[in-house]
Amino acid sequence: MTTTELMAAPSAPPLPDSPADRWRWLIRDGFTIARRDAIHWRRRPGQIVAGLAFPIMFVVLYGYVLGGSMSVAGGGAYMDFLIPGLFTMTMAFGVGDTIIGVNTDVARGVTDRFRSMPISAGSVVLGRALADMVWAVVNLAVLAICGLAVGWRWHGTLAAAGLAFGLLLLLRFSLVWAGIYFGLLARSPEAAASSWALLFPLTMLANTFASPELMPGWLGAIANWNPLSATVTATRELFENPGVGGNSWATENTMLLAVGWPVLIMLIFAPLAVRRYRNRSI
Amino acid sequence: MTSTAPAVVARGLIKTYGKTRALDGFDLTVARGAVCGLLGPNGAGKTTAVRILTTLLRPDGGSAEVAGIDVATEPALVRTRIGMIGQQTTVDDILTGRENLLLWCRLYHLSEREAQTRSDQLLEHFGLTEAGDKQAKHYSGGMRRRLDLAASFVLTPQVLFLDEPTTGLDPRNRNEVWSALRGVVALGTTVLMTTQYLDEADQLADQVVVIDHGRVIADGPPAELKATIGGDRIDVVLRDEADLFRAAEIVARAAGVDAEVEAQLRRVSAPARHRVSVLSEVIRNLEEAQIDAEDVNLRRPTLDEVFLRLTGRRADDSGETGDPADRDGEPVRTNEEVAV
Ligand SMILES: Nc1ncnc2c1ncn2[C@@H]1O[C@H](COP(=O)(O)OP(=O)(O)OP(=O)(O)O)[C@@H](O)[C@H]1O
């Protein structure tokens, strides 16, 4: 051991000296950190399969097991109603992966190590966001193929479908920041894992699986105003799938809300996440 | 930021968590190029001190400078001069050793080519070339620590902080980490490491600082600390419990002070200022008295014994401090030199 003389390397890293440099490093460091997750996926195919099996399971469970007894307000095929809901649900559940991933790094001391290095807080959170977005794209692709296989079709234009996927990714991107914030906040990996328990009602109390018009009044109102419902309704509209009904303000301004909610979530949580990362009081 | 400034200075650091005073007026000065061992029991405040000095935590009071730079006002600059290895290893299990190092090289903004070259050099220097392409989950505890260490030397830090680098390692792995640490000291890096083992501080450090309840209770070269606590100790472990009393007399005579007897361990122990002469006298007299010993050895005092000496209580009691003077028969001698 230590038989060779280690050549002394320069003792201070070059720091960015212009705003342009700062941005360049931010993006580059973000990619470096995201790459770590990419290797993780490659080495742990089991986890990928498990992650992808989840939405597929929902297609089967809701589409076939419960689908027969479900009806869509305004009529239409349940599969066409269900799949846009599942897209949104998968995006929402992704936040659980973010929370757990971020908290695991905290618990293992990786976050502290990053924080003791001359790299910006932004690049560490950006790295996480990039990796999670790649995973989100894969998730959407698998679910879309699955949906097509069980009879879901989009009836609108290709451009509209593209826009719908864009809205879904926008939702996921905004939730990444919430996930990073809560992941940094959670006291332990166990606490982080329990976030799943909160995600369930959040995704159920929406128009994902059932039309709010068919729910009791107060529940329907909550479901209508759930940020997830905005994305569900907007994507149904863009895919020209059934289930876009009702005449509340929320359903009439669905596009505005499907963009507005994620932007609002991001405006709240992105600064919180970066501040929490930099926090030096705990 | 003169080159003669000490590598680490802390003045009256205070950090409280609710009612707990994790640091309570912590003072420290570490000279450039020195290895400082921060010794203390669980909950003494070691990690808190390291986290403040590495800019991870803001103190509630006091000030600190690392490499001549104020940690409170210029944390970003401090981060360009330091390396930090926390209490857990941050090695990524799924990545190979080489991939781990490449990640850190890239984060220190080395070009792709430089990153490859530097990773190879680091793997070789830390004795990991052969295991370089294996996933880190197959590494031993010592290898993981060495990989952690390698990652801190992508660029040569002026000050390296290590929080309990060998806790939980077996003696072989501990030795591996120690020799790796000696290697990095040769590069001119100042090292501040925390430990719960006096032995470790004694092996590596030029300066040993004992911390208890967030306060420094002893600070000096290892020889001085050992003198304070009565130097090394001799242990005699007997085969037969019936011999305890006679053995205690023999040991006490050789050591010149009362011996401690731990009946259930069949062990007699006493400070051994004049190490080898005490050892040989004890062995000779045991032989003459025909007492059969399982083991006779010289060893460093444990942290527990250091604490008993310095504070009059055991390291794991969080209770009040007793008076060290009337604790037992042996007085605390501080001004005699110890043959090391
Ligand atoms: N985040 C925290 N919140 C509340 N109390 C804390 C926190 N961190 C540390 N403490 C308390 O502060 C004191 C000092 O803790 P610290 O971790 O610095 O000790 P240590 O010497 O590193 O101990 P160990 O050997 O167990 O690592 C302890 O009493 C601990 O319980």
Ligand SMILES: [Mg+2]
């Ligand atoms: Mg600690």
